[in-house]
Each structure stands twice: as C-alpha cells, then as structure tokens.
Amino acid sequence: VTDTTCTIVRCLEPSGIENAVFAKSLLTFGSTLKVSCFNSYDLIGDSELTCGADGNWEETLPKCVLLACGSPTSVPNAVIEGDSFKQGDSITYKCRSGYELVGNSLLTCGDANAWLGSPPICLEVDCGPPPVLPSSTVTADKTTFKSITELKCNSGYFLQGNATFICGADRSWKYDPDLFCAPVDCGQPPTLINSFFSVNITTLGNVAVYSCNKGHFMVGPSSLFCDEDGTWVYEYPTCSPVDCLEPPVVAHASHISSGTVYLSVADYECVEGYTHRYTNRTSLRCGDMGTWMGDLPVCEIIDCGLPPDFQHAFYLLDNNRTDFLSYAIYNCQPGYTTKETNTYFTCNAVGVWEGITFRCEPVKCSETPFILNAEKYQMNETTFGALAEFSCLKGFVKSGSEYIACTETGEWSSNNHACLPIECQEPQELEYGALEYNATTYTSTVVYSCLPGYTIIGDKSSECLDSGKWSTNVPTCSAVNCLTPPVVHHSKVSFTNTTYQQLAVYSCNPGYKLTNSDRLICGENASWLGEIPFCTAVTCKEPEQHQHIQVVFSSLTYQSIASFSCEPGHRLVGESLITCTENGTWSTEPPKCFVLDCSNPISIKNGEVSVSGTTFGSSATYTCDKGFLMEGLAVLLCNANGSWSSSPPTCNIINCREPPKIVNGVGSFNITTYLAVATYQCNKGYQLKGTGKVTCGESGKWDAEEKSTCQQITCPEPPLVANGLRSYLELKQGSSAYYTCNDGYTLSGSFVLHCGSDGAWDRSPPICRERACPPLSDIPNGFVNFNGSRVGSVANFSCSTGFFIEGESNLICLRNQSWSSKVPVCKRVSCAAPPVIANSIIIRDTGRNVSSKVTYSCVKGYQMVNDNDNEITITCGFDGDWFGKIPSCEIVVCYDLPPLIIHTKHITNGDTYKSEVKYTCDPGYTLSGNSIIICDHLGKWSTDNPPYCVPISCGVPPTYDKSSYEGTDLTYGQSVNYTCLPGHDLLGVSMSICQVDGKWSPTSFQCEVRRCNPVIEVPQNGQIVSTSEDGTYIVGSVIEFVCQEEFTLVGSSSLRCSESGEWDSSPPQCLYIIDLCSETLQMDHVLPPPPGKVTGNKIIVQCEEGYLSSGNMSSVCRSDSSWSVP
Structure with missing residues (x-):
C-alpha cells in the first residue's frame, strides 16, 4: 500500500500585465495578490487577485493604461490643493487636524502624463503613554488623537480633581492641572495608660512606636500601622508594672521587704557571728527592669585576726582559721618550756581572742659538763644558750671552739670540742730520696735514704719529741755530674745541665741528616751513656717531568736548582725554578704545561652561537633569530695567542616599510618591523570583508590570511505585516520603509523603519491589532490571568499569599469594548497580638x-x-x-560547684543567677584578685580577676656576723638554716621559721671564731719571731720561725691557724748545714731524693714513670752526705 499525501495548490505569478507591480505573497490556494501600476498609469480592473482551487486566478487580470496625469491618488484624512492636472502642473497634499503627513506633500504631472513622486500618507497624531502622577496608575487602550482614558489612585489614596485624560492634536495629553492622589491620613494615634508614643507622619504605611514608662513592661506589639482605610491597626499594647518577685537569699542573713513591685525595698541583717562586709550594701531596691537593684549584701564571718604573740612562744591555728569559734594552740620555741595547763585561745563573736597569758621559760643543763682529757670548767649560768670555758690536760691540745654551749635539749654541746694528744707533723718528703716511718706521734722514728745517682747529706733518721717536733733536720740528696758531652761534626748539641739522668740532644746542620739516636744520658757512674751519632749530607730525587715540558738541572744535592720550560703552543702553570731543600724534597711541586684557551665567545642579541671548542684552532658559528638579518662574519676562529679572530656579528630586525592601501577605507599602524600588525577600517556606509589586518613577515613583505575589502552596506526587503501595507523607495543605508494598517485594525509600534549602518532595519516592524477591551494588568498584591481582550474573553483575578479578594474575581469583555464589572482589590490578612511570656x-x-x-x-x-x-x-x-x-524562660543555674582554690575557704548564698561565692585565705596567706565570684547569665562562676592565695612573705631573714643562711623560699611555714663562716662555731639553734605574722622566729644566733693550740714547739737551734699579744691564736693567725747562724731551716718558715682550728703544718727544723744530704741518687731511672735530708735520714726510693721497683727500695743518708744504694 502506498502512502497518500496532500499538498496545497499553488498559482503562478500572472503574466501579460504590463506596467504593473505585484506585492509578494505565498501564491497558494486562498491567498491574495495585490496589483499596482507604474507611475503615469492607471489600473483598470481589480487591484487584488485570489488564487483558486484549480491553480488559476479567480478574477480577470487587470490592465495598466497610460492616461493624462488624471486625478491624483486620494489620501485618507488629507485634502488636495490644486485642480489642474496637465503636464507641468503641481498639486499639494495637506493633512487634517490631528494627523501628520509622512512623505512628499507636492506632486507634479510629468512629460509622460504621470504624477512625479509617491503620494504621502496621513497618520493619526500619537501622544505616547499618558503621564504618570504620584501614587496613581493611568492605562490607555489607544494613545492617538482624541483617545480618552482615566486616572486611578493607588490603594490608600483618594482622588482630587477631574480624572479624564484626552490626546490633543498637538501630541500632548490634556487633563486637569489640579489633579492629584492624596494619601489616607489616620490622625494622631490613641493615648495608652503608663506609656508614650513616637510618630513623625500619620499617613498611610507610617508607624507609631509605643514605649512604656519607667518601671513598666509592655504586653503586646510595640507598634501600630496606619492602614489604607484610615485607621491605626493591630492590637493596642498595654504597660504593666514590673514585679521583682521574692528578694534573693543572702547566706547568713535575714531580710524584711515592703513589697516586690517597682521601687520596693528589701533590708538585710546578718546573723550572730557575722557582719556586713560593706556598710553601704545592706538593702536592695526593685528596679525598672524587674530585677532587684544594688550590690547584693554580703554577710561575712567575723575574723579575730592573728592571735597575740608571747615571748619565746609560737601558736598553731585550727585548720589555719582565725574567724568566729576557731582556736589557736600555743607552744614554746625550742630551748624553752611552759608550766601552763590551758594553752588554747578562742575567737569570740565580737572578734577578740579569749584565753590566759602564756609564758615560756628557758630549759636548764647539768651543773658540770664533761669532755675527755679536759679540766678547769668556768661558767656563769646553766640555762639554754649559756657558755662554758674549758682547758686540756698536760700533753693534750684543745680542738675546736674555746667554749661549749647549753643546747635546746638541756645538754651541753659536744660537737667540735675535744682534747687531742700532741703529734709531730708528717715528715717532709725527700727530693730524689725516700723515707720510712710507721707513725708521727711522740717517740716515733723516720729513716731517710737517697735514690741511685744521688748521695745523702745530713742525718739519716729523726725522732718525734714531746714538744711535737722532730729531733733532726731533713737531709738532702745530691746528684752526680757527667761533665760536657762529646763533640759530633756538622751538628749542634743542647742540654740543661750535666748531672745524673740529664739528656744531651744532638741535631744536624741544614743539609745533613742524623745517623743513630739523637741523644745521650748521664749515668750514675758520671759518664754519658748511649751510641754517639754522626751527620751525613742529604740528596733530592730526580724531579718529575710532565707532558709537553722540559727540565734542566746540574745536581740533586741540597740547594741545587731545576729549571722547567714548555713546548711551543702551551703555557706554564706553576714555578719554573724549584730548589732541593734541607729535608731532601723539592721546594714546590713541578709545574705543568696546558694548551692555550680562547674561553667562550661573546653571545649576541637576537641570535645564537655554537662552538666546536675553545682551544687553539676551534671555531664559533653565529646564527640570527627568525625575523633578523646578520651583519658581519658568521664564523670566528681561536688564534694561537688565545683570542678569537674577529668581533662577533650583529642581528638587525627586518623592516617591511609602509603597508598596502585599501579602497573605500583607511589603514593604521605604529611600526613596520617584523611581526608588526597594520589594521584596516572602512569608510562610512561600507563594511569590512576579510580579517582587516596584515602582518610584517620574515621575508620583509606584508602577509594576510585573507584579502580585506570594503563593500557598500544594504538592508534586505522590509518584512510584510498582517492586516497592513508597507512602502519604500530603496534599500541602501539611511533609507526608510513606511507601514499602515487596514480598516478595523490599529497600528502598534513604530510606523517607520530605517536602514542602519550594520545592514539591518533599526527595529522590528509594527503589528496591526484588532480592536478590543482595554488591556488589564496585575492588581496590587494580586495578579490577573486572561487569554486576550477580544469580546467574550474572560479575565480571572486572584490574590497573593497573605491577601484575600474583595469584589468580582471574573471579568468578561462585553460588545461595547468594556469589562463587565470593576477590577477587584486584595485586602491583607493579619494576626492578633502575640502571647505574653514571663521573664x-x-x-x-x-x-x-x-x-x-x-x-x-x-x-x-x-x-x-x-x-x-x-x-x-x-x-x-x-x-x-x-x-x-x-x-518558656527559667532562671539560669550554675550547676557546677564553685571552683576549689588552694589555701582558701568559701561561703555561698545560692547557685542561681547573681548568686555570690566569697573566698577567704587560710592564715599565713594573703588574697590577690577579687574575693567574690558571681554566677553569671551563662551559668558559669565568673569574675574578671579570679582570686588566689599567696603565702605571706617574711622577707629577707636577719643577718648575723660571721654567718650565712641557706633557703630561697621566704614564705609562711618555710625555714632557713644558718651556718657559720669557715673557722667559726654556731652557738644556739641553726633553724629559723617564717611565722603566720610574717616574722622570722627564733632570731638569736652567735658564731664564735675557732682557736688553734697556743702551745707551739720552738725548733732546736731556732726561735719564733712573731707571737700573739694575748697568747691566743684565732683562725688566720700566723707565726714565723728563723734558725741560728750555720743552721738552715727545713720545712715551712711560718704556720697559719686554719679554718679547722689546726695549724696548717708542723713546725720546721733547724739543721746544721754540713749535715744536709745530697739531692741525687747514684741509680738509673729513679726520682731525686727530697731536699733538706740529713745524715741518718731514711727515704723510700721512687722509680721514674714507666719503671717498677724490685726489692727493698729504702735508702739512708750516709755521713759523707751520699745516699745508700738499695
């Protein structure tokens, strides 16, 4: 089965109508074709043809016949002046009042029996949109001559004057000059009890704002609005007095109030044992915000302060408290005791401590102290701190302080107090010798001996006497002598001396080297030991010879010279002459020869360089960047002298000169070098075709992707309009096209279009609209929905959310071109006053x-x-x-416990908003920061400066002569310990404690200087030349000794009383000069005996470092002053 389609029948454009022109149309079934004749021709027949169903025109085709100029074309709403229509005659068109002429007003009958030119048209005068007055709207269906419209006031405004507007012949709207829309006025707002209002303007939309009098709060909205019906709308507010409710609870207080409303007063009184912290904070007043005003009273516990002080006593507090009902217990300081049975004091309700006077008495020691080997005690009393002087038995010496003290325990002090047996000093060490002894007490003996290579001079032994002195002076050990060391040729020898164990060190002269050891040693047999060295001349190795170098030398011995030179084309790096030095090496490394180098060639701007190398014979080749030409040599060579053969070339930019010209346009450019751009612009009335630019290329010519030309601007045919006609003469820039509407239609838009410079008409064509009811627009707070304004059209109105409609919601356009009823209005939906919420x-x-x-x-x-x-x-x-x-609102509660702060106690009056917690410090501490923290509106215990307790400081402890203390914490409860300076003993208690009153206790200390034994043994054959005037020797005292003639002093010439109360050394000895032993030992690898040894002294010989002793190492100083060899 084949699908069947139907296509619309088309008619062909009619032919055979000469001297005629057709208005373009679709030429399809049912369409019409308008026919008009050329100038000087009259149309005979129908001016419109209709396309039939068989594709033929239904009317007989008309003809265009040339007549005499004939009657000119009639123009609607115009009159013709002139009644002769012969060749050369002219007629004039004139528009009637309310119309304006468009086109030529004059036509002339030409030689060809035709009127020259087109007849004009008469268009109705257009007044445009009616003027807009404040607070009103004016809607006009037509705006041409004799059009009538009316002004309407906006909602909330009423009309004053005639509302009619008429479009006049002079293009202006005629209306009542006194016409205006006045706003609705609500008048002064109502006066409400316990309130006042503020309002500036009482017309539509303005607000009156109410405020309550002080001490009252508002129930309901605070504002009234002037509505469009002239009344103040919404619920009126009311002002009720504020109520502060019950006054807040204050800890440890009761209150009496006159009420709970605004300005009521609540008075507070503290309970027994408590008092007002602030005398000006004993009441609260109900404020205008519904809260009790004023600082909350605070009842704090009565504080007695610190308990009274009693001499030699201290107290302990009940949990460090000093407030109401707390107590203090008293005790005596160390060294004191009391007979009191009641040691308690209590803080009473009036802030005073209650109790009896407390008394402390010093403790007592026994009548007779005891120290071993001591006698003769002397004392004034035996109570705490008393001193007792003592002396030692014969043969014993006092050690420590001259006195003993009665201590805090009732016992006499025994530390650093003793009588010790007399001892001789430790025997003096024998240089280059040894000594042997078992003890240094009375009757003990010491034996001296010298090391090998040394002989003893003096006594070989000594005994400790009852005077605390040794019986003889210390001997000496004298070394043997080897005399001058042997001579070695081409060398020099150095030595300190030629005694036993001394070295002679040899060194060769420059240019000679040593054979055998470089040193000899003096032996105990007075001869030099070791193999004698000798010196031989040094030589250097033949110098190293590198590539491309030559060397010349005559010898390789010390101070010989080697000369170096390079082959041609090379340069020398290093010294050309080197010398053989005294250590057999050359003075420097041999030099080297390197080939010459021209270094990198110079780079050029706008170009590059490539090199084959930079040594002699290498080349450098230059090239220019794209768009640049080279000037100079492109290739340079590296010469034998290390330089390039010539200067580098330069690269210059390419220039294209002036760009080509363009017809009907102009070109513009700034530069004409490589990559420069020239742009083109067309003359007025022409437009550019192509890219409009050319670019200077690397060939030196101007290049373009597309050739640019300037072409004349034309517009397309103006569009046709439905139910109207168009007319125009030409389509080039600046020409015009005119529009008119058919009967029964009204022109909407501009009647004329102009061809613009862009080849387009300057606006859209007009529209010919069918006449209908006046247009409708959205109403305030609503909108309209309709499908047109022709007769029978229906407009449906509805309101915006929050508004309801008043009037007919549906309007119908009637045959008389009016709507069936008035436009409805939208009224606002509103709510009652909002609910009142407590707090x-x-x-x-x-x-x-x-x-x-x-x-x-x-x-x-x-x-x-x-x-x-x-x-x-x-x-x-x-x-x-x-x-x-x-x-719903509830009071804020601080659920967390108040913060615990160390060394404090606190009281609180609640846990709700504005409740307080008061902090006080324990005794011995002082408060910093705010003592009160408050429960804030966030439910937190807060303060700007939180409290904290710091211990009371007693400050720097008192200082005492000849003492110092240890301890850096100087606050309550801490202690410092006193110690005497070296050489002193402490009398009394060494510790002092910082008390709760910020004072140190106890504060009685004494440091006594130590003394050395005044019994000093005078050396035999010697005497003491400086003594103490009072017979006592304190720490730092010095005594000096001298010997008689022919005797020498062995030991220290002076003794000093040390910090321990002991002499710093034993008294010296005065020995006969010839009895002194030698200071050398006739032995190898031993240390010399100590000096000052005499005949009979015995020493223990000491080996040198690196050697060990074997057998009995004791040595004795013999009568000939030499030491015996062990």
Missing part, C-alpha cells in the same frame, strides 16, 4: 501581616526551657493565627 522580651517584631515574625529572648539571667537556642520565633500564618513553638 522574656520581644527583640524583633515585623508586624501582624502573614509571614510577619515575632522573636522572643529571655531577659538576662534566664534561659529557654528545654531549648539550646537563645531565641525562639513565631510566625503569623495564612489563617491569621500564630504558629511555632511557644517559648
């Missing part, structure tokens, strides 16, 4: 209309119940009811 305030209120919002927040110190938000908002609904969660 809350309204922080935002946007009105009573639909979607208006009221936001609640709790007053300070209150919070939303079961809600984490600080604010809750309710909204006016479409049904006029408020919706959303209704809030």
Whole structure:
C-alpha cells in the first residue's frame, strides 16, 4: 500500500500585465495578490487577485493604461490643493487636524502624463503613554488623537480633581492641572495608660512606636500601622508594672521587704557571728527592669585576726582559721618550756581572742659538763644558750671552739670540742730520696735514704719529741755530674745541665741528616751513656717531568736548582725554578704545561652561537633569530695567542616599510618591523570583508590570511505585516520603509523603519491589532490571568499569599469594548497580638501581616526551657493565627560547684543567677584578685580577676656576723638554716621559721671564731719571731720561725691557724748545714731524693714513670752526705 499525501495548490505569478507591480505573497490556494501600476498609469480592473482551487486566478487580470496625469491618488484624512492636472502642473497634499503627513506633500504631472513622486500618507497624531502622577496608575487602550482614558489612585489614596485624560492634536495629553492622589491620613494615634508614643507622619504605611514608662513592661506589639482605610491597626499594647518577685537569699542573713513591685525595698541583717562586709550594701531596691537593684549584701564571718604573740612562744591555728569559734594552740620555741595547763585561745563573736597569758621559760643543763682529757670548767649560768670555758690536760691540745654551749635539749654541746694528744707533723718528703716511718706521734722514728745517682747529706733518721717536733733536720740528696758531652761534626748539641739522668740532644746542620739516636744520658757512674751519632749530607730525587715540558738541572744535592720550560703552543702553570731543600724534597711541586684557551665567545642579541671548542684552532658559528638579518662574519676562529679572530656579528630586525592601501577605507599602524600588525577600517556606509589586518613577515613583505575589502552596506526587503501595507523607495543605508494598517485594525509600534549602518532595519516592524477591551494588568498584591481582550474573553483575578479578594474575581469583555464589572482589590490578612511570656522580651517584631515574625529572648539571667537556642520565633500564618513553638524562660543555674582554690575557704548564698561565692585565705596567706565570684547569665562562676592565695612573705631573714643562711623560699611555714663562716662555731639553734605574722622566729644566733693550740714547739737551734699579744691564736693567725747562724731551716718558715682550728703544718727544723744530704741518687731511672735530708735520714726510693721497683727500695743518708744504694 502506498502512502497518500496532500499538498496545497499553488498559482503562478500572472503574466501579460504590463506596467504593473505585484506585492509578494505565498501564491497558494486562498491567498491574495495585490496589483499596482507604474507611475503615469492607471489600473483598470481589480487591484487584488485570489488564487483558486484549480491553480488559476479567480478574477480577470487587470490592465495598466497610460492616461493624462488624471486625478491624483486620494489620501485618507488629507485634502488636495490644486485642480489642474496637465503636464507641468503641481498639486499639494495637506493633512487634517490631528494627523501628520509622512512623505512628499507636492506632486507634479510629468512629460509622460504621470504624477512625479509617491503620494504621502496621513497618520493619526500619537501622544505616547499618558503621564504618570504620584501614587496613581493611568492605562490607555489607544494613545492617538482624541483617545480618552482615566486616572486611578493607588490603594490608600483618594482622588482630587477631574480624572479624564484626552490626546490633543498637538501630541500632548490634556487633563486637569489640579489633579492629584492624596494619601489616607489616620490622625494622631490613641493615648495608652503608663506609656508614650513616637510618630513623625500619620499617613498611610507610617508607624507609631509605643514605649512604656519607667518601671513598666509592655504586653503586646510595640507598634501600630496606619492602614489604607484610615485607621491605626493591630492590637493596642498595654504597660504593666514590673514585679521583682521574692528578694534573693543572702547566706547568713535575714531580710524584711515592703513589697516586690517597682521601687520596693528589701533590708538585710546578718546573723550572730557575722557582719556586713560593706556598710553601704545592706538593702536592695526593685528596679525598672524587674530585677532587684544594688550590690547584693554580703554577710561575712567575723575574723579575730592573728592571735597575740608571747615571748619565746609560737601558736598553731585550727585548720589555719582565725574567724568566729576557731582556736589557736600555743607552744614554746625550742630551748624553752611552759608550766601552763590551758594553752588554747578562742575567737569570740565580737572578734577578740579569749584565753590566759602564756609564758615560756628557758630549759636548764647539768651543773658540770664533761669532755675527755679536759679540766678547769668556768661558767656563769646553766640555762639554754649559756657558755662554758674549758682547758686540756698536760700533753693534750684543745680542738675546736674555746667554749661549749647549753643546747635546746638541756645538754651541753659536744660537737667540735675535744682534747687531742700532741703529734709531730708528717715528715717532709725527700727530693730524689725516700723515707720510712710507721707513725708521727711522740717517740716515733723516720729513716731517710737517697735514690741511685744521688748521695745523702745530713742525718739519716729523726725522732718525734714531746714538744711535737722532730729531733733532726731533713737531709738532702745530691746528684752526680757527667761533665760536657762529646763533640759530633756538622751538628749542634743542647742540654740543661750535666748531672745524673740529664739528656744531651744532638741535631744536624741544614743539609745533613742524623745517623743513630739523637741523644745521650748521664749515668750514675758520671759518664754519658748511649751510641754517639754522626751527620751525613742529604740528596733530592730526580724531579718529575710532565707532558709537553722540559727540565734542566746540574745536581740533586741540597740547594741545587731545576729549571722547567714548555713546548711551543702551551703555557706554564706553576714555578719554573724549584730548589732541593734541607729535608731532601723539592721546594714546590713541578709545574705543568696546558694548551692555550680562547674561553667562550661573546653571545649576541637576537641570535645564537655554537662552538666546536675553545682551544687553539676551534671555531664559533653565529646564527640570527627568525625575523633578523646578520651583519658581519658568521664564523670566528681561536688564534694561537688565545683570542678569537674577529668581533662577533650583529642581528638587525627586518623592516617591511609602509603597508598596502585599501579602497573605500583607511589603514593604521605604529611600526613596520617584523611581526608588526597594520589594521584596516572602512569608510562610512561600507563594511569590512576579510580579517582587516596584515602582518610584517620574515621575508620583509606584508602577509594576510585573507584579502580585506570594503563593500557598500544594504538592508534586505522590509518584512510584510498582517492586516497592513508597507512602502519604500530603496534599500541602501539611511533609507526608510513606511507601514499602515487596514480598516478595523490599529497600528502598534513604530510606523517607520530605517536602514542602519550594520545592514539591518533599526527595529522590528509594527503589528496591526484588532480592536478590543482595554488591556488589564496585575492588581496590587494580586495578579490577573486572561487569554486576550477580544469580546467574550474572560479575565480571572486572584490574590497573593497573605491577601484575600474583595469584589468580582471574573471579568468578561462585553460588545461595547468594556469589562463587565470593576477590577477587584486584595485586602491583607493579619494576626492578633502575640502571647505574653514571663521573664522574656520581644527583640524583633515585623508586624501582624502573614509571614510577619515575632522573636522572643529571655531577659538576662534566664534561659529557654528545654531549648539550646537563645531565641525562639513565631510566625503569623495564612489563617491569621500564630504558629511555632511557644517559648518558656527559667532562671539560669550554675550547676557546677564553685571552683576549689588552694589555701582558701568559701561561703555561698545560692547557685542561681547573681548568686555570690566569697573566698577567704587560710592564715599565713594573703588574697590577690577579687574575693567574690558571681554566677553569671551563662551559668558559669565568673569574675574578671579570679582570686588566689599567696603565702605571706617574711622577707629577707636577719643577718648575723660571721654567718650565712641557706633557703630561697621566704614564705609562711618555710625555714632557713644558718651556718657559720669557715673557722667559726654556731652557738644556739641553726633553724629559723617564717611565722603566720610574717616574722622570722627564733632570731638569736652567735658564731664564735675557732682557736688553734697556743702551745707551739720552738725548733732546736731556732726561735719564733712573731707571737700573739694575748697568747691566743684565732683562725688566720700566723707565726714565723728563723734558725741560728750555720743552721738552715727545713720545712715551712711560718704556720697559719686554719679554718679547722689546726695549724696548717708542723713546725720546721733547724739543721746544721754540713749535715744536709745530697739531692741525687747514684741509680738509673729513679726520682731525686727530697731536699733538706740529713745524715741518718731514711727515704723510700721512687722509680721514674714507666719503671717498677724490685726489692727493698729504702735508702739512708750516709755521713759523707751520699745516699745508700738499695
């Protein structure tokens, strides 16, 4: 089966109608074709042809016949002046009042019996949109001559004057000059009890804002609005007096109040044992915000301060408290005791300590102290701190302090007090010798001996006497002598001396080297030991010879010279002459020869260089960048002298000169070098075809992707309009096209189009509209929905959300081109006053209309119940009811316990908003920061400066002569320990404690200087030349000794009383000079005996470092002053 399709029948354009022109159309079944004749021809027949169903034109084809100019074309709403229509005659067209002429007003009958030019047209004058007056709307269906419309005031405004507008012949609307829309005025708002209002303007839409008098709060909205019906709308607010409720509870206090409303007073009184902290804070007053005003009274416990001080006593507090009903227990300081049975003091209700006087007496020691080997005690008393002097038995010497003290325990001190047996000093060490002894007490003996290579001079032994001195002077050990060391040729020898164990060190002269050891040693047999060295001349190795170098030398011995030179084409690096040095090496490394180098060639701007190398014979080749030409040599060579053969070339940019010209246009450019761009622009009435630019290329010519030309601008035929006609003469830029509508239609839009410079008509063509009812628009707070304004059309009105319609919602376009009823209006939906919530305030209120919002927040110190938000908002609904969660406010509670602060106690009057916690410090501590913290509106215990307790400082402890103390913490309860300076003993207690009153206790100390034994043995054959005037020797005292003639002093010439109360050494000895032993030992690898040894002294010989002793190493100083060899 083949599908069948139907296509519309088409007619061909009629032929055979000469001197005629056709208006273009579709030429399909049912369409019409308009026919008109050329100028000077009249149409005979129908001016419109209809396409028939058979594809033929239904009417007989008309003809265009040339007549005499004949009657000119009549123009609607115009008159013709002139009644002669012969060749050369002219006629004039004039439009009637209210119309304006478009086209030529003058036509002339030409030689060809035709009117020259087209007849004009007369169009109705158009007044445009009517003027808009404030607060009104004017809607005009037509705006042409004699059209009539009326002004309508906006909702909330009323008309003053004649509302009619008429379009006049002079293109202006005629209306009552006194016409205006006046706003509705609501007058002064009502006066409400306990309130006042603020309003600037009382006309439509303005607001009157109410405020309550002081001490009252508002219930309901705070604003009234002037509505469009001239009344103040929404619920009127009321002002009620504030109520502070019950006064807050104050810890340890009671209150009496005159009421709980605004300006009521609550007076507070503290209970027994408590008092007002602040005398000006004993009452509260109910404030205008519904809260009790004034600082909350504080009842603090009465404090007695620190208990009284008693001599030699201290006290302990009840949990470090000094307030009401606390107590203090007294005790005596160390070294003191009391007979009192009641040691308690109690703080009473009036802030005074109650108790009896407390007394402390010093403790007592026994009548007779005891120290071993001591006698003769002397003392004035035996109580705490008393001193007793003592002396030692004969043969014993006092050690430590001259006195003993009665201590805090009732015992006599025994530390650093003793009588010790007399001892001789430790025997003096024998240089280059040895000594042997078992003890240094009375009758002990020491034996001296010299090391090998040394002989003893003096006594070989000594005995400790009852005077504490040794019986003889210390001997000496004298070394043997080897005399001058042997001579070695071409060398020099160095030595300190030629005695036993001394070295002679040899060194060769420059240019000679040593054979055998370089040193000899003096032996105990007085001869030099070791193999004698000798010196031989040094030589250097033949110098190393590198590539491209020559060397010349005559010899290789010390101070010989080697000369170096390079082969041609090379340069020498290093010294050309080197010398053989005294150590057999050349003075420097041999030099080297390197080939010459020209270094890298110079780079050039706008070009590059490539090199084959930089040594002699290498080349450098230059090339220019794209768009540049080279000037100079492109290749340079590296010469034998290390330089390039010539200067580098330069690269210059290419120049294309002036660009080509364009017909009917102009070109513009700034430069003409490589990559420069020239652009083209066409003259007026022409448009550019192509890219419109050329570029300077690397060949030196101007290049373009596409050739550019300037072509004349033309517009397409103007479009046809339904139910109307068009006319035009030409299509070039600046020409015009005119439009008119058929009878029964009205032109909407501009009647003329102009061909623009872009080749397009300057606007869209007009529309010929069928006449209908006046157009409708959306109403305030509503909108309209309709499918047209022809007769029978229906318009449906509806309101926006939050508004309801008043009047007919459906309007019908009647045959008389009017709507069936007045346009309806939209009235606003509103809600009643929002609910009143206790302990809350309204922080935002946007009105009573639909979607208006009221936001609640709790007053300070209150919070939303079961809600984490600080604010809750309710909204006016479409049904006029408020919706959303209704809030509830409860007082803020500080659930956490008040912070625990070390060394404090605290009291509180509650845990709700504005409750207080007062902190006080324990005795011995002082408070810093605020003593009170408050429960804030966030439920936190807070203060700007939190309290803390710091211990009371006693300051720097007292200083005592000849003493110092240890301890850096100087606060309550801490202690410092005193110690005497070296050489002194402490009398009394060494520790002092910082008390609760910020004072140190106890404060009695004494440091006594130590003394050395005044019994000093005078050396035999010697005497003491400086003694103490009073016979005592304190720490630092010095005594000096001298010997008689022919005797020498062995030991220290002076003794000093040391810090330990002992002499720093034993007294010296005075020995006969010839008895001194030698200071050398006739032995190898031993140390010399100590000096000052005499005949009979015995020493223990010491080996040199690196050697070990074997057998008996004792040596004795013999009568000939030499030491015996062990």
